[in-house]
Amino acid sequence: MGKQGFVRREASPKEVLEHCLRLAQEVAPPTPKGKRGRPWRHDYARKAFS
Numbered sequence: 106m107g108k109q110g111f112v113r114r115e116a117s118p119k120e121v122l123e124h125c126l127r128l129a130q131e132v133a134p135p136t137p138k139g140k141r142g143r144p145w146r147h148d149y150a151r152k153a154f155s
Contacts, residue, residue, distance in 0.1 A: 116124075
């Protein structure tokens with residue numbers, strides 16, 4: 106007979122993703138705060154009359 110008392114279960118997809126996210130946050134460099142560069146520019150008026 107095998108060992109009794111401890112039943113191993115498979116991790117749910119949600120648990121796997123949460124673990125991966127936690128590991129990625131530990132390894133990844135911190136992201137810079139604030140805005141950099143020029144804001145996006147959309148010329149809707151130019152496209153509307155083309």
